[in-house]
Amino acid sequence: MQPVAQTYQDHSRAIWKLGMPLILSNLAQFAIHITDTVMLGWYDVTALAASTIAGTLFFVIFIVGAGFAQAVTPLVASAAEQGDEVQVRRVTRMGLWLSIFYGFIVTIPFFWAEEILIAIGQDSEVSRLAHIYLQIVIWQMIPALIVMTFKSFLAALEHTAIILWATIGTAVLNVFINYALIFGNWGMPELGIMGAAIASLSVTLITVLVLMIYILRVLPQFELFKNFWRSDGTILRRVFMLGWPIGVTSLAEGGLFSASAIMVGWIGPIELAAHGIAIQLASLTFMVHIGFSQAATVRAGRALGRRDEISLRRGGMTAIGMSAIYAIVTSLIFLAMPEALVSLFIDPNEPERANLLRIGASLVMVAALFQLVDGLQVLALGLLRGVQDTTVPMVMAAISYWVIGLPVSYLLAFTLGFGAVGLWLGLVIGLAIAAVLLLWRFWGRSVKIAPQVLAE
Structure with missing residues (x-):
């Protein structure tokens, strides 16, 4: 049976309804980056330079692994449209597998971040501070990739409001943790660039927890974490490719x-x-x-x-x-x-x-x-x-x-x-x-x- 074609107005409304929370969540994520830059800039210029080079290094590695998370979106969307809940679960599970495995492998070189940065011509003090920052932020790689996979799963199912509110909450929380730990406010220790790293790791872990709770409570029919350790070679290859x-x-x-x-x-x-x-x-x-x-x-x-x-x-x-x-x-x-x-x-x-x-x-x-x-x-x-x-x-x-x-x-x-x-x-x-x-x-x-x- 030939599907009933939707009008351009139908598509416009659907794209707007689906896209607006994603757009706002992207802007909120951008605000997190701006906040980190501004607050570290207020604290110390060298710390800002170190976080910039460290953040660039982290992002370059992260963005490659994020491809596995992004592959989840079209595969889940197609399966969900066919009503195949088992396929949705299998695709997302293998996306999480690839994200976790990739994150584990790429964190290893970060333990020698200072030596790597000096070798590519960076200032010794900047390299030292960047190394301190990365020794904390490397533990963010796997949770950040898990967050990306969860977001891809939720977007494919058109549950984008939670993505928006989780990102806004993260942006606000990041400001408070930065303010407390970078500058040593509210009785907290003054940790400088280390405080910024702790803030980034903390909000990412909290986001993982929030999205996981949402998925378990609102989308239980997909049983996303059922038999999580069961491999699926066919789907794994499909998500990878x-x-x-x-x-x-x-x-x-x-x-x-x-x-x-x-x-x-x-x-x-x-x-x-x-x-x-x-x-x-x-x-x-x-x-x-x-x-x-x-x-x-x-x-x-x-x-x-x-x-x-x-x-x-x-x-x-x-x-x-x-x-x-x-x-x-x-x-x-x-x-x-x-x-x-x-x-x-x-x-x-x-x-x-x-x-x-x-x-x-x-x-x-x-x-x-x-x-x-x-x-x-x-x-x-x-x-x-x-x-x-x-x-x-x-x-x-x-x-x-x-x-x-x-x-x-x-x-x-x-x-x-x-x-x-x-x-x-x-x-x-x-x-x-x-x-x-x-x-x-x-x-x-x-x-x-x-x-x-x-x-x-």
């Missing part, structure tokens, strides 16, 4: 922006500071696109479970349209008031304020171009994950980012002398090519999902 390209794709994109920061640093410290400001603004608006992408993954996964190609294409078009409209609005804001936005990050008494405003404003105007292409490429990745297509998109993204985007950035910035603006234009070109290739892949892939469904 779907998840590792997701992790590598995320690493390729994150690495692109890390490499761009290094290249801007070659131009000069003022340009690097301006780049940091523009990236913060672009990252803030990007949280919304990630939420739309996560919602698109769930909706595409459910359409796949129904073998409903019409809903798959309509839902994809609706998600793309919503992301594009948001991108246009934020682009107009960036173009209308670039200096005002940059000035929010600069001390009025900063001697280099004029130069920072000039360079930062020019980068924010280029970031306006970022909005559409970056949003479209991450939305396309979300749709492709929903139809369980991750390996070819990984290759497309890596080529767009590293083979085209980064070399063009270097050419424009250094060979042609356009500086930081040229570097950002190169990134826009790489992201635009990724968006075109990935969207082309989705439309070509979607028509193969259910050939028995007649075209509109």
Whole structure:
């Protein structure tokens, strides 16, 4: 029996209802990062530098493993749409297995973090403090990956409100623990960077507990932890094969922006500071696109479970349209008031304020171009994950980012002398090519999902 196709209005309402809690939870997660940065910056600049390099190292390792957690979303969404509760449990359990195993393996090198950081040219004092921070935060790796898996499971079942409230609670609790342990307030010891690490670990463990209790009480029919230690080789391979390209794709994109920061640093410290400001603004608006992408993954996964190609294409078009409209609005804001936005990050008494405003404003105007292409490429990745297509998109993204985007950035910035603006234009070109290739892949892939469904 052919499924009843949903209208574009139906898809718009569903994506908005599913995506809004995810968007807000992404913004709350972003707020945690900003809070840590600000509070450690108030405490000590060296501690801030150490936490920055340590956090970058942790994030690069974490983001690869998070691919296994993200693979849970489309697989669970498809199984849930078919009413297969056993399959939902098996997929999530194997996602947890892979996350725990990966987390255990990658924590081992962190015990030599100080030696590693010194070997790659970091300051000795920064390396020492970063080592102290990481000796606590390494125990966060496995719980953080478990949280990601739980969130993927819950998002696939469209239980996104708990994700939002858990993240908001975490953000608030993180502020209080940081305030107590970094500075030694309320009778607590002054632990500095160690206090920030304890705060991060504590809120992650609490989040694991909260989500686990919610799953047991609200979704008991899935018996998620039943026979947890029973292996399932077929599902394990499926989650692994779907998840590792997701992790590598995320690493390729994150690495692109890390490499761009290094290249801007070659131009000069003022340009690097301006780049940091523009990236913060672009990252803030990007949280919304990630939420739309996560919602698109769930909706595409459910359409796949129904073998409903019409809903798959309509839902994809609706998600793309919503992301594009948001991108246009934020682009107009960036173009209308670039200096005002940059000035929010600069001390009025900063001697280099004029130069920072000039360079930062020019980068924010280029970031306006970022909005559409970056949003479209991450939305396309979300749709492709929903139809369980991750390996070819990984290759497309890596080529767009590293083979085209980064070399063009270097050419424009250094060979042609356009500086930081040229570097950002190169990134826009790489992201635009990724968006075109990935969207082309989705439309070509979607028509193969259910050939028995007649075209509109």
